[in-house]
Amino acid sequence: MPGRTIPLKNPDRPYLALGLEGSANKFGAGVIKHLEDGSTSVLSNIRHTYITPPGEGFQPRDTALHHREWALKIINDCLAEAKVSMHDLDCICYTKGPGMGAPLQSVALVARTLSLLFNKPLVGVNHCVGHIEMGREITGAQNPVVLYVSGGNTQVIAYSRQCYRIFGETLDIAIGNCLDRFARVINLSNDPAPGYNIEQEAKKGKRLISLPYATKGMDVSFSGILTSVEAYTFDKRFRADGKPRNPNDEDIITPADLCFSLQETIYAMLVEITERAMAHIGSKEVLIVGGVGSNERLQEMMGIMAQERGGKVFATDERFCIDNGIMIAQAGLLSFRMGFETPLSKSTCTQRFRTDEVHVAWRA
Amino acid sequence: MASSSLTLISTSTLISQGAEAKVYKAHLTAAPSEPLVLLKHRFHKGYRHPTLDASLTRTRVAGEARALLKCLRSGVNVPGVRMVDAAEGVLGIDWIDGNSVRKLLPGGAGEEDEATSSEDEEPDPVDLLHEYDISVGVLGQLIGQEIAKMHLADVIHGDLTTSNMMLRHPASFKSRHSTLRTELVLIDFGLSYHSSLVEDKAVDLYVLERAFSSTHPDSEPLFASVLKAYELRMGKEWAAIGRRLDDVRLRGRKRSMVG
Numbered sequence: 129m130p131g132r133t134i135p136l137k138n139p140d141r142p143y144l145a146l147g148l149e150g151s152a153n154k155f156g157a158g159v160i161k162h163l164e165d166g167s168t169s170v171l172s173n174i175r176h177t178y179i180t181p182p183g184e185g186f187q188p189r190d191t192a193l194h195h196r197e198w199a200l201k202i203i204n205d206c207l208a209e210a211k212v213s214m215h216d217l218d219c220i221c222y223t224k225g226p227g228m229g230a231p232l233q234s235v236a237l238v239a240r241t242l243s244l245l246f247n248k249p250l251v252g253v254n255h256c257v258g259h260i261e262m263g264r265e266i267t268g269a270q271n272p273v274v275l276y277v278s279g280g281n282t283q284v285i286a287y288s289r290q291c292y293r294i295f296g297e298t299l300d301i302a303i304g305n306c307l308d309r310f311a312r313v314i315n316l317s318n319d320p321a322p323g324y325n326i327e328q329e330a331k332k333g334k335r336l337i338s339l340p341y342a343t344k345g346m347d348v349s350f351s352g353i354l355t356s357v358e359a360y361t362f363d364k365r366f367r368a369d370g371k372p373r374n375p376n377d378e379d380i381i382t383p384a385d386l387c388f389s390l391q392e393t394i395y396a397m398l399v400e401i402t403e404r405a406m407a408h409i410g411s412k413e414v415l416i417v418g419g420v421g422s423n424e425r426l427q428e429m430m431g432i433m434a435q436e437r438g439g440k441v442f443a444t445d446e447r448f449c450i451d452n453g454i455m456i457a458q459a460g461l462l463s464f465r466m467g468f469e470t471p472l473s474k475s476t477c478t479q480r481f482r483t484d485e486v487h488v489a490w491r492a
Numbered sequence: 493m494a495s496s497s498l499t500l501i502s503t504s505t506l507i508s509q510g511a512e513a514k515v516y517k518a519h520l521t522a523a524p525s526e527p528l529v530l531l532k533h534r535f536h537k538g539y540r541h542p543t544l545d546a547s548l549t550r551t552r553v554a555g556e557a558r559a560l561l562k563c564l565r566s567g568v569n570v571p572g573v574r575m576v577d578a579a580e581g582v583l584g585i586d587w588i589d590g591n592s593v594r595k596l597l598p599g600g601a602g603e604e605d606e607a608t609s610s611e612d613e614e615p616d617p618v619d620l621l622h623e624y625d626i627s628v629g630v631l632g633q634l635i636g637q638e639i640a641k642m643h644l645a646d647v648i649h650g651d652l653t654t655s656n657m658m659l660r661h662p663a664s665f666k667s668r669h670s671t672l673r674t675e676l677v678l679i680d681f682g683l684s685y686h687s688s689l690v691e692d693k694a695v696d697l698y699v700l701e702r703a704f705s706s707t708h709p710d711s712e713p714l715f716a717s718v719l720k721a722y723e724l725r726m727g728k729e730w731a732a733i734g735r736r737l738d739d740v741r742l743r744g745r746k747r748s749m750v751g
Contacts, residue, residue, distance in 0.1 A: 336543045345651065345683060392541045399539050400511075407511035429539035436538060 136465060136490040138166040143218045143465065146242075147457025148203070150195045150235035151227025151255050152279055153178040153186040157202045158454030159210035159217075162461055168265055171210035173447060173454040174202050179319045183312050192230035199238045206453070214246045219469070221460025224252035225481030227280065232477040240475050251460035252470040255451075256281060256483040260292060261462060262455035263417040267442035273411045275402050275430070276483070278418030278451070279304030282398075283483060284346060284405045290488045295405045296346025303394055304420050306350040310390060313358050314368075314383045321450070326387045327423055332370075333388025337381060341393060346401045346408075350394060357390050395426045399433045412439035422449040462490045497577040501533055512552075512682055517587065520574060528587035529574045532556075535581065549581040552682065557583055559647050559684040566645035569638055569677045588677050589664040593631065594654040596620050599708040624659050624674045631659075632714045634676040636721025639697070642678060643726065643733075648692045650683030653703035694736035697722070701741075 142163050149156040156175035162168055178194035180186050207213065222239035225232060243250045260274050274285040274292070282298035301309075304323060311322030316329065339356050342349040360366060360381055367373070370382035402414055414434055416427060427443045434441040448455065466489040504518035516531040534549045536542075553576060563570040575584035598617050621628065635657060642649065649656070662673040687693075700718070704711045723730045 336541055338547075341544070341548060392544060396537075396540045396544060400537075404511040432539040433537070 134490075134492045136462065139164055139465060143461055144171075144212060144216055145219050145221055145251075145457040145461035145464065146203070146206070146214075146217050147221045147253070147258075147453040147455065147460055148199075148235050148239050149223050149255070149258070149451050149453045149456045150199075150231045151223045151225070152231065152451060153180075153191050153194070154451045155195045155198050155202055155235070156451055156453035156456075157199075157206040158452060158457050159206060159212055160454055160457040160461060162465070168458070170454055171212065172206045173452055174206045174209065175450070175452050176202055177320070182315045182317050184318075185308065185312065188228045188230035191228060192234040195231050195234045195238075199235070203238075203242075214242065214248070217246070217248055219249045219251050219460065219464045221251040221253050221456045221464070222475075223255050223258070223456055223477070224470075225478040226255055227477075227479065229477075229479050232479070236475060236477045240472065243472065243475075249464070249469045250472065250475050251464050251468065252475060252477070253456045253460045253463075254481055254483065254486045255456075256283070256285075257292065257486050257488070258455035258459040259417040260285065260415070260483075261459040262448050262452075263415045263442070263444055265458055266444050266448050267415060269413050269415045269442040271411065272413035272415035272442060273402060273405050273409065274415045274417060275398060275421070276418045277303050277398065277416070277420035277426070279308060279420075281418060282348065282350075284401050285483060286405060286409050286411065287488070287491065290491060292483045292486065292488060294482070294484050295408065296348065296401045299344070299347050299349045300351040301354070303348075303350055303398065304418070306354045306394065307390070307420070309354060310357055310386075313361060314386065316383075321419065323420055323423060326391065327425060329384050330387040330391045330425070331384075333382070333384035333386070335381065335385040335389070336392060337385060337389040339389055339393045341397060343397050343400055346404050348394075348397045348401055353390070353394060357386055360386055391423075391425055395423075395429050398426065399429050402430065403433050403437070406437065406439065412437065414439065414441045416441065416443045417449060419450045422446040466490050495577065495580050497575075497580045497582040501531060501582065504531055513581075518584070520584065529584045530571070530587050532583045532585070533581060534583075546579075550578045553578045553581055553583050556681045556684065559681040559686070560585065562645055562647055562686070563642055563678070563681075566641065566647075568641045568645060568647070569675055570681070571677060571679060588658050588660060588679065590658045590661040590674070590677075591620060591624075592655050593635070593657040593659060593676075594707060596624070596631070596659065597628070597654060597708045597711065597714070599711075624662060626659070626672070626674055628714055629717050630672070631676075632717030633721040636718040636723075637725050638676050638678055639700070639718075640722045640725030643693045643696070644729070646686055646688045647681075648685050648687050648696050649678065649681065650685060650696070650699075651680060652696055652700035654707060656680040690732045690736050691740075693733050694740050697733070697737055698740045 139162050145160050147158045154175050154177045158173040159171040161171055176198045178186055178191050220239050220243050222236055276283045280302050282303045283294050284296040285292045285294055307326055308322045311326055316325040340352050365381045367380045372380055430441045504516035507517055508515045513532045513534045518529055518531050519526050520529055537545050557573050557576045560570050560573050571585040596617050656679050658677045660675045667673050704715045
């Protein structure tokens with residue numbers, strides 16, 4: 129930012145933070161180090177995903193159980209890989225929200241316990257801000273328009289005056305939710321992720337099926353599209369096995385076609401609202417974060433759009449796109465260095481916590 | 493096969509590029525007496541599947557032209573439609589000589605959308621208003637009346653901002669009024685649609701209110717005069733819309749994201 133100085137000073141000594149994330153079906157832990165020269169290094173970043181059988185989603189209760197079961201092992205592995213002990217840490221960062229209640233609570237409990245055991249300050253972190261800060265750190269994007277797309281969130285965000293302002297968002301379900309639920313309908317595996325399997329399936333699709341296209345200004349809507357694409361599985365041209373019944377059976381719709389059409393339609397909507405936000409604020413950079421951001425077709429489409437506008441797209445791979453502990457450590461440590469701490473009595477978590485409620489003290 | 497619309501565009505001057513379209517200034521024929529037109533080209537988006545892109549472009553161009561025609565038939569001041577090439581995504585409308593309302597009001601001259609900001613020396617809004625011989629209060633009335641006329645025709649603009657309203661320049665406009673030398677024109681119906689719902693009309697007004705407060709500081713009295721004129725023109729339809737507008741204001745953008 130020209131004309132304004134960045135409030136965050138380089139640290140006088142190296143800082144270490146542990147980040148714990150578990151707002152959805154992944155439990156993640158990571159250790160980050162901020163050095164005196166202002167650089168950052170990721171010491172470890174480990175995650176375990178709760179995978180349900182095909183056709184099923186993850187329930188809050190079972191997901192919380194999964195996190196409880198894995199938390200200690202992952203944290204131990206994470207510290208061992210980073211070669212640090214709990215005593216070396218400056219703070220423990222955990223996801224305050226938004227996310228599913230039960231999994232959030234189980235992780236907050238772990239964070240509080242560790243904080244009391246080792247007498248370390250706690251920092252509650254907004255999950256979305258964690259994604260944005262990690263994306264900025266990894267890609268080096270300065271002041272991008274951020275497209276945050278995941279299983280629970282779909283937002284177009286731009287920074288302005290110490291706040292990540294939401295320019296556009298979904299009016300109903302998140303894009304990842306739409307993909308996950310469609311994967312269940314056609315019985316795709318949840319391993320490693322339903323979205324990944326839809327992407328692979330879509331590569332085999334050829335036929336573009338007409339689906340609703342729902343953008344409203346800078347907002348989008350996915351629930352009607354999900355209903356519509358689901359309805360095609362009851363169409364008499366639909367072949368669940370993807371094969372024609374006989375040599376003359378040409379006018380058919382395969383699951384691959386539906387995956388292809390779904391991806392083409394909803395990603396085009398996302399790119400369109402991102403482009404509108406870029407035109408609106410006059411930015412040339414786009415940063416894609418969140419689990420759906422690891423989709424290569426979305427990255428490709430965004431790249432074409434950015435190129436047409438003379439801009440640039442920044443994206444990260446699955447290690448940092450998909451929910452992880454290191455992003456919580458990064459955003460938490462940034463605010464910790466600005467003097468922010470979450471006292472034990474306030475170390476709650478919340479399912480509803482908007483991106484624009486966070487005071488971004490560390491940016492100019 | 494090079495279409496004639498594209499040939500026309502290649503001989504026109506590009507004036508700006510938004511997110512959706514490129515805007516050109518052109519003559520439809522070579523005759524010097526031919527009035528100017530504005531060409532809005534929704535160019536092909538490389539990132540979209542060609543089939544999807546073609547169908548979106550077609551429906552959007554046709555939709556915009558349809559909304560303009562509906563407004564014209566109902567006596568709303570909008571630019572006349574001169575040509576439609578839905579397949580190529582080109583819409584040709586009357587060229588409006590004048591300024592956008594955004595530039596005529598305090599605060600709006602600063603950050604204008606992209607291309608137009610190249611003109612370095614922006615004239616002072618107060619001087620400009622003087623040129624149009626119109627007071628801020630009357631301007632508010634004109635805005636309210638025009639929106640009311642549009643809503644009475646069941647057209648929802650979808651993107652009401654002060655950038656999407658223009659005043660005709662007195663030098664090139666023959667007014668039928670003795671006191672008023674200009675006319676307010678609504679432009680850019682790219683996001684418009686047809687609806688008779690109270691909800692949609694109230695949201696349309698709310699969008700404008702937000703646009704006013706975010707671009708023009710201290711414009712509350714002006715927006716109040718817009719609403720007053722709107723109320724007068726809407727007659728008995730106002731009561732329901734006004735009530736709904738109060739509801740919409742409370743709603744705002746405070747929803748929490750869950751999903």
